[in-house]
């Protein structure tokens with residue numbers, strides 16, 4: 001199915017609810033659940049450790065170092081299935097990706113809070129390709145507080161095999177989140193393919209002789 005635009009002002013968000021067939025989505029869900037090096041990382045805030053309410057993993061080219069929510073990430077090397085998905089999502093998005101952040105929401109208690117993907121190493125207008133596998137969860141978008149956009153929050157169900165593209169000024173003007181759900185809900189994986197400016201992180205790259 002082709003992409004359609006969500007039509008949000010000051011954003012460029014495109015959605016394809018069935019980018020993958022159901023059979024493909026099931027197969028990728030099983031394989032990635034089993035073979036990705038999932039870990040639960042913690043944020044350190046005012047001297048206290050806060051475990052993230054989900055499991056994560058970061059894969060990519062060696063130069064794609066990344067700092068996310070105050071956590072530094074060294075990419076793991078691409079696996080064949082992640083390389084395959086990168087190639088398909090790059091073709092669909094007509095752009096290149098050098099890394100992928102994977103999130104594993106074990107049940108409705110796992111979540112991601114409000115944020116913009118606006119780390120400097122992503123550049124001012126990043127294209128982020130977000131593939132969902134497994135249980136359908138509700139994705140939320142809202143104007144960035146103080147960002148001058150006057151628009152109601154927006155909710156979108158992300159079914160298995162769907163592909164969401166966030167491009168252009170989206171991260172400058174909007175935030176997004178994946179709220180918890182009180183309903184019993186199965187596991188969901190989300191893969192966000194990104195382009196990280198090589199060398200943007202790690203001062204040793206600059207000081208190397």
Ligand SMILES: O=C(O)CCC(=O)C(=O)O
Nearest residue numbers: 101103117139178190192
């Ligand atoms: O799980 C999702 O759909 C959102 C993930 C996300 O926003 C992120 O990884 O930055």
Ligand SMILES: [Fe+2]
Nearest residue numbers: 115116117176
């Ligand atoms: Fe995000």
